[in-house]
Amino acid sequence: MAQTSVIHPPQRGFPDDEFETRTAKAQALMADHGLGALLLTTEPEVRYFTGFLTQFWQSPTRPWFVIVPAQGKPIAVIPQIGGECMGRTWIDDIRTWPSPTPEDEGISLLSEAIRDVMGETGSLGMMRGPETHLRMPQAHFDALMATLDGVVIQDCTDIVRGMRMVKSVREIEKISYVCDTVSGVFESLPKLIHTGMTDADIFRRFKMACLEAGADDAAYVVGALGQGGYGDIISPPAGRVAETGDVLILDTGCTFDGYFCDFDRNYAFGEADDAAHAAHDAVWRATETGFEVARPGTTCEELCAAMAAVMEEAGAMGNDVGRLGHGLGMQLTEWPSNRIGDKTVIEPNMVLTLEPGMTFAPGKVMVHEENIVIREDGAEWLTRRAPREMPVIS
Amino acid sequence: MAQTSVIHPPQRGFPDDEFETRTAKAQALMADHGLGALLLTTEPEVRYFTGFLTQFWQSPTRPWFVIVPAQGKPIAVIPQIGGECMGRTWIDDIRTWPSPTPEDEGISLLSEAIRDVMGETGSLGMMRGPETHLRMPQAHFDALMATLDGVVIQDCTDIVRGMRMVKSVREIEKISYVCDTVSGVFESLPKLIHTGMTDADIFRRFKMACLEAGADDAAYVVGALGQGGYGDIISPPAGRVAETGDVLILDTGCTFDGYFCDFDRNYAFGEADDAAHAAHDAVWRATETGFEVARPGTTCEELCAAMAAVMEEAGAMGNDVGRLGHGLGMQLTEWPSNRIGDKTVIEPNMVLTLEPGMTFAPGKVMVHEENIVIREDGAEWLTRRAPREMPVIS
Numbered sequence: 001m002a003q004t005s006v007i008h009p010p011q012r013g014f015p016d017d018e019f020e021t022r023t024a025k026a027q028a029l030m031a032d033h034g035l036g037a038l039l040l041t042t043e044p045e046v047r048y049f050t051g052f053l054t055q056f057w058q059s060p061t062r063p064w065f066v067i068v069p070a071q072g073k074p075i076a077v078i079p080q081i082g083g084e085c086m087g088r089t090w091i092d093d094i095r096t097w098p099s100p101t102p103e104d105e106g107i108s109l110l111s112e113a114i115r116d117v118m119g120e121t122g123s124l125g126m127m128r129g130p131e132t133h134l135r136m137p138q139a140h141f142d143a144l145m146a147t148l149d150g151v152v153i154q155d156c157t158d159i160v161r162g163m164r165m166v167k168s169v170r171e172i173e174k175i176s177y178v179c180d181t182v183s184g185v186f187e188s189l190p191k192l193i194h195t196g197m198t199d200a201d202i203f204r205r206f207k208m209a210c211l212e213a214g215a216d217d218a219a220y221v222v223g224a225l226g227q228g229g230y231g232d233i234i235s236p237p238a239g240r241v242a243e244t245g246d247v248l249i250l251d252t253g254c255t256f257d258g259y260f261c262d263f264d265r266n267y268a269f270g271e272a273d274d275a276a277h278a279a280h281d282a283v284w285r286a287t288e289t290g291f292e293v294a295r296p297g298t299t300c301e302e303l304c305a306a307m308a309a310v311m312e313e314a315g316a317m318g319n320d321v322g323r324l325g326h327g328l329g330m331q332l333t334e335w336p337s338n339r340i341g342d343k344t345v346i347e348p349n350m351v352l353t354l355e356p357g358m359t360f361a362p363g364k365v366m367v368h369e370e371n372i373v374i375r376e377d378g379a380e381w382l383t384r385r386a387p388r389e390m391p392v393i394s
Numbered sequence: 395m396a397q398t399s400v401i402h403p404p405q406r407g408f409p410d411d412e413f414e415t416r417t418a419k420a421q422a423l424m425a426d427h428g429l430g431a432l433l434l435t436t437e438p439e440v441r442y443f444t445g446f447l448t449q450f451w452q453s454p455t456r457p458w459f460v461i462v463p464a465q466g467k468p469i470a471v472i473p474q475i476g477g478e479c480m481g482r483t484w485i486d487d488i489r490t491w492p493s494p495t496p497e498d499e500g501i502s503l504l505s506e507a508i509r510d511v512m513g514e515t516g517s518l519g520m521m522r523g524p525e526t527h528l529r530m531p532q533a534h535f536d537a538l539m540a541t542l543d544g545v546v547i548q549d550c551t552d553i554v555r556g557m558r559m560v561k562s563v564r565e566i567e568k569i570s571y572v573c574d575t576v577s578g579v580f581e582s583l584p585k586l587i588h589t590g591m592t593d594a595d596i597f598r599r600f601k602m603a604c605l606e607a608g609a610d611d612a613a614y615v616v617g618a619l620g621q622g623g624y625g626d627i628i629s630p631p632a633g634r635v636a637e638t639g640d641v642l643i644l645d646t647g648c649t650f651d652g653y654f655c656d657f658d659r660n661y662a663f664g665e666a667d668d669a670a671h672a673a674h675d676a677v678w679r680a681t682e683t684g685f686e687v688a689r690p691g692t693t694c695e696e697l698c699a700a701m702a703a704v705m706e707e708a709g710a711m712g713n714d715v716g717r718l719g720h721g722l723g724m725q726l727t728e729w730p731s732n733r734i735g736d737k738t739v740i741e742p743n744m745v746l747t748l749e750p751g752m753t754f755a756p757g758k759v760m761v762h763e764e765n766i767v768i769r770e771d772g773a774e775w776l777t778r779r780a781p782r783e784m785p786v787i788s
Contacts, residue, residue, distance in 0.1 A: 012633065055614050056628040058647065059727040060525045061720070080714045084626035099716045100731050102524035128532040130496035131454045138522040139549065155533065207611070208602045216630070217601070218611075220449050232478035234450040236610070239406065253452065320474045322493045326455070333453040337494050 007180045009214060010173040012257045014051060016090040018170060022049060022163065026068055029159045036122035037114060038068040038156055041135040044330040045127065045160060049074045051089040053258045056082070062099045063136040065110050069117035077110045107140055111147040121150035129157030131335060161335045165327055166349045172373050174259035175329060175351055176382050179371050181214045182254050183384035186265040190393045195244060195269045199225045199237035202248065210254045219260070220253030220332050228273050229364030232320070233264070233357075244270035247390070249367060253332040260332050262353050263369040263383050268390045279358060279366035280390045282314030286356035287370050287386075290325070290338075294352060294372060294379040300342040307338070307356045316358035321367065325355035328371055350374045351382065401574045403608060404567040406651045408445060410484040412564060416443060416557065420462055423553045430516035431508060432462040432550055435529040438724040439521065439554060443468045445483040447652045450476070456493045457530040459504050462519075463511035471504045501534055505541040512545065519550030525729060526551055555729045559721055560743045566767055568653035569723060569745055570776050573765050575608045576648050577778035580659040584787045589638060589663045593619045593631035596642065604648050614647030614656070614726050622667050623758030626714070627658070627751075638664030641784070643761060647726040654726050656747050657763040657777050662784045673752065673760035674784045676708030680750035681764050681780075684719070684732075688746060689772040694736040701732070701750045710752035715761065719749035722765055744768045745776065 026049070030038065040046055043057045046066045057064075065077040076091050079099030086094050095113055097106050114124065126134070134141060145153075167175070185206065192209055193202045202225070207218035224230030225240050225248045233251055242248065251264035266280055286307040293306040307324045308316075323342075327334035328351045336344035338352070346352070352374065357367035371382040420443070424432065434440055437451045440460045451458075459471040470485050473493030480488050491503050508518065520528070528535060539547075561569070579600065586603055587596045596619070601612035618624030619634050619642045627645055636642065645658035660674055680701040687700040701718045702710075717736075721728035722745045730738035732746070740746070746768065751761035765776040 053630060054628045055616055055630070058614050058725075060527070060725060061727050061731070062716075079716065081626070081628060081716060083714065085629045088629075100524070100733060101716070101735075103735070105524060126532075130494070130499060130531055130534075132531050133454070133527060133529050134532055135527050137524055137526050138520075138528055140524075204605050204610075208605050211598050211602050211605075216598075219613075220452050222449055232475070234448045234475060235479045235482075236447060236449070320477065322456075322473065322475060322495070331452075331454060333455050337455070339494060341495075341497070 007177050009256070010170070010177055014170055018168060019049065019051060019090050023068065023074060025163055026159065027070060030068070030070060030125065033125070033154065033156070033159065034123055035125040035154060035156065036070055036118035038125040039114065040066045040068070040127070042127070042133065044164070047258060047330060048164060050076060050086065050091050052076070052082070052086050054082070054085055063106055063140070065106060067113055067117060075113055075117070077106055077113050079106070105140055107144050111144055114148060114151070118151065123154040124151050125156030125159065126153050127157045127160060128155040132157055164329065165335055166347055167329055167351050171259060171329060172349065172351065174257050175261065175371070176373070178215055178254055178256035178259060179261040179263070179382040180384065181256070182210055182252060182261050185209045185213050187384070189265070189267065190391050193393060195242050195394065197242055199240050199242065202242065203237050206250055210252070215254035215256060217255045218252060219255050221250065223248065223250040229276050229279070229361065229366065231363050231365065233365065233367050242269045245272065247272050247276050251367070251369065258330060260328060260330070261371055261383070262328050262332050263371050264367060265386055266366065266368065266390050268392050270392065270394065272390060275361055276366065277390065278314065279360035280368070281388065282311050282316070283356045283358060283366050283368035284386065284388050286310040287354045287368055290354035290356065291372060291379050291381070294346060294354070294374060296346055296348050296374060296376065298346045300336045300338045300344045300346065301340050303346070304338040304340055307354065311356055311358040316360065318359045319357050320359070320365065321355065321357045323355070324357070325353040325369070327351065328353050346374055348374050348376050401571050403650070404564070404571055408564055412562060413443065413445060413484050417462065417468060419557055420553065421464060424462070424464060424519065427519070427548065427550070427553065428517055429519040429548060429550065430464055430512035432519040433508065434460045434462065434521070436521070436527065438558070441652060441724060442558060444470060444480065444485050446470070446476070446480050448476070448479055457500055457534070459500065461507055461511060469507055469511065471500060471507050473500070499534055501538050505538055508542060508545070515544035516546070517548040518545050519553065520547050521551045521554060522549040523551030558723065559729055560741055561723055561745050562743070565653065565723060566743065566745065568651050569655065569765070570767070572609055572648055572650035572653060573655040573657070573776040574778065575650070576604055576646060576655050579603045579607050581778070583659070583661065584785050587787060589636050589788065591636050593634050593636065596636065597631050600644055604646070609648035609650060611649045612646060613649050615644065617642065617644040623670050623673070623755065623760065625757050625759065627759065627761050636663045639666065641666050641670050645761070645763065652724060654722060654724070655765055655777070656722050656726050657765050658761060659780055660760065660762065660784050662786050664788065665786065666784060669755055670760065671784065672708065673754035674762070675782065676705050676710070677750045677752060677760050677762035678780065678782050680704040681748045681762055684748035684750065685766060685773050685775070688740060688748070688766060688768060690740055690742050690768060690770065692740045694730045694732045694738045694740065695734050697740070698732040698734055701748065705750055705752040709754065712753045713751050714753070714759065715749065715751045718751070719747040719763070721745065722747050740768055742768050742770050
């Protein structure tokens with residue numbers, strides 16, 4: 001039985017003032033940038049401004065649109081099947097079409113709504129930058145633009161990303177809850193699994209324990225199992241049976257009310273060799289350093305460099321992950337990245353992962369990850385700290 | 395304890411000849427359409443041609459590209475973090491860049507790879523049609539196209555969709571296994587849940603049972619609980635406690651080795667009123683009719699009309715879902731749609747859902763869904779048939 005969270009589950013959803021605040025902030029930034037409206041098509045952005053939470057996005061059939069006008073509440077332009085669910089949010093203006101209708105999949109309705117709020121001219125903000133995509137068919141987007149002759153698209157990635165990077169108190173509560181809940185599962189794991197189990201059964205047992213402990217979904221569970229270490233950390237189970245000397249990593253993004261944790265734990269079956277223990281010690285110490293360095297005013301690049309230095313001194317031979325952590329919240333990974341080149345200045349109420357990883361022998365990597373929230377005076381753990389020494393599973 | 399599947403779990407992955415066949419078919423169609431290459435950016439398409447299976451797509455940070463050339467194996471242009479995982483597939487030519495690098499997120503590497511296979515001119519196939527999207531930043535796509543002056547984009551949605559709609563024997567085995575496994579869970583559900591449980595606990599218990607029974611993930615679980623019926627079928631639990639007279643729907647897309655089931659079951663707590671029982675009987679009979687009609691040569695429109703007629707005779711007041719089923723496989727929902735206007739001709743080895751739904755009282759809908767595979771002589775159930783009468787939970 002997985003250990004339960006020490007934190008009470010937060011209230012689900014948000015009161016309207018959460019969305020009023022977000023919308024007002026966006027509108028102030030839109031005014032600064034001369035934007036007549038924002039057009040959003042992706043799940044986190046639609047949810048950020050409306051509260052619309054559903055797994056139905058897994059179906060690629062239907063696009064979903066939200067317009068943030070220069071004043072007033074956002075407008076939802078969505079398939080009829082979502083009308084009732086959107087009707088329970090704070091949104092008043094919900095325009096629906098019977099979908100699927102590939103001949104006109106919401107395009108004329110959306111075009112009309114954009115012109116209602118902007119008129120025939122002006123700048124429409126859309127997310128075109130790194131880590132974004134347009135969640136609608138390219139051909140349909142071209143058809144939309146053909147109806148909006150006088151409208152110019154302006155990239156609004158920075159506006160939305162800048163807002164989403166800094167979390168509200170209520171958002172942090174949700175992330176904190178799921179981090180704490182899954183921390184308990186990881187602490188219990190040595191009682192749940194044993195040498196001789198297949199990696200597939202280990203993954204399965206872990207997912208069930210996360211659900212039982214209070215996570216809504218074990219949405220993302222990847223990892224690896226290998227003698228003395230593992231080679232990559234994004235794969236499903238490979239079909240291996242755990243043997244003495246194997247090292248296991250489980251990396252998970254579980255959710256509560258649409259908010260993610262994203263952290264990992266390493267375990268040794270029976271025993272691990274010195275190289276694996278030393279590598280674990282190095283990445284563990286790198287998170288300690290990251291925790292000390294991550295405070296308001298530090299850049300993500302500086303945070304990365306500080307963690308990298310610990311691993312280099314420990315003999316790191318490189319890192320295929322490409323960064324040492326990232327933002328966290330409504331998505332498994334969010335802006336910014338702890339990497340050289342990311343000049344983002346860390347601010348209070350950002351939620352970040354510290355994810356030092358290193359190649360410590362040919363084909364063998366060791367990755368560790370914790371989640372933190374930035375306070376005025378420094379970082380605070382959201383995950384319960386991993387033990388410095390890899391736990392041993394019998 | 396959930397009832398286990400009567401079918402043995404199929405082999406995970408595919409032998410190389412599965413991908414050789416897919417690639418050869420695509421290349422024959424590309425030749426017909428004068429395409430020099432396909433550029434694919436979305437998870438199912440990348441997986442379809444390479445076998446690359448990872449949950450890492452949940453991170454929006456990194457794009458992933460596959461090029462299908464006119465001859466030879468596909469080429470993967472991917473972030474370094476995926477190199478080892480892609481290295482276990484049948485793909486030989488794997489080009490990686492250290493990612494994240496938002497300044498050049500694979501664009502120059504991709505451009506070079508495209509020119510390697512196409513030269514400086516010709517038609518590049520990309521998916522631009524209904525139910526598709528481009529999974530890379532719009533600004534990066536513009537940057538790519540600026541390097542490909544002589545290349546014209548041609549929509550290849552029909553090529554890829556047409557191939558993916560008709561499943562191989564091995565694909566059907568995977569879908570069949572997860573359908574059967576989850577059927578057993580639904581059959582066991584009356585023993586696992588009871589009046590007085592919250593909807594959240596019911597969802598949780600169901601997900602755990604699916605994992606325990608052999609599903610890799612309970613990726614999609616939505617539903618509703620309401621007195622005498624429910625209003626929508628895409629929502630997470632609303633926080634309701636199950637009372638006598640409530641009707642519960644659980645609709646799920648569980649996965650095995652990256653292949654989905656997608657079906658639902660309805661239950662009555664203690665008892666349900668006559669209207670709910672009559673509505674369930676109507677949608678159940680509509681699936682019976684759908685099963686009879688769904689055979690090679692029938693169009694999806696005809697299949698839809700046949701099911702709709704059963705519900706209309708039973709007094710249906712409309713349908714917010716917008717269609718009465720759809721394709722199924724690597725995604726929760728795939729092309730085609732069982733709707734008026736979809737002229738797709740049903741072929742052997744298509745996997746479809748039959749999903750009749752109707753509004754039977756103001757604000758109350760009843761939706762039923764089963765999964766079938768089309769054989770030469772007609773449909774075959776992949777799900778174990780739901781009971782005609784809603785099971786009662788005490």
